[in-house]
Amino acid sequence: MKIFVPILLMLAAPAFSQGSGPTPALANRQLPDPAKEAEATRLMHSLRCIQCQGQSIADSDASMAATMRAEVRQQIVAGQKPEAIRVWMIERYGEWVSFEPDFKGAGLLLWLTPIILLFVSFWLARGLFRRRT
């Protein structure tokens, strides 16, 4: 029987790793105003969870994501614009935290590359058609 104790403890470890404190009230409760909740949800889907990187804070069950959701809802209730909240997050965690890269710096390359490639392909195609006629 004793052999099961370490196995059970190993299974239980993830339950301890989230901490023992309370979950912030607004982490998992929607705002009463549907329009505000929609604003908050849309922003939450475009912010990256710090703990489980690659998931948005809307999708993640990590305690850090819960805190970030609560922060987003609190700031929305306080009348803050979603883009201002995104900037607030970026000021603390860097560009990394946003799933929607800004139109500047390395993000500029990301936004402009498809357009540049489109023009280059038009230019190449034009040369091909001209030769044929």
Place this chain on the structure above:
Amino acid sequence: MNRSWLLWAPLAVTACIGGLATYGLVVPKDEQVRSAMIGQKLPEFALPPATQGVLPLSNTDMGDGKPRLLNIFASWCIPCKAEAPQLEALEAAGVEIDGIAIRDRPEDVAAFLDEFGNPYRRIGGDSEMAVQLKLGSSGVPETYVIAADGTILFQHIGDIRTEHVPMLIEKLKATK
């Protein structure tokens, strides 16, 4: 018109992509999310005592003319237990350490301090992790070097190992 160089263009592009992929495989990935608050003043916060018998912590308790360490920890965090001897060594070296207990219960913090010692001057309880978010901190444990005027100078992510102790003391000395 001689356009033979164009023939090589696709190969060059493919080689670039191949090079990038190899680079991504060879170079180990740094998954730490650093705080963007380095070089800025501590954000405003006021935390209640993390447990009975300790002093509360607010941003005005730091930056009062003396550089300090701000240690983010939790009783449920295993690396925090591993760094306890190093925090004690720092305290023995005359370093003042303030603590923030993340998402913790008072009784758990008390048990943690009983077992691993209390090197802290003050311990604020951040049960909802709100201050952790304000600091741009991405987990526990983390240790910040706070200048005499309250500027965040340095962020150490992860547990403090023996080799980090002299480095942290150096950073504190450099601020004076």
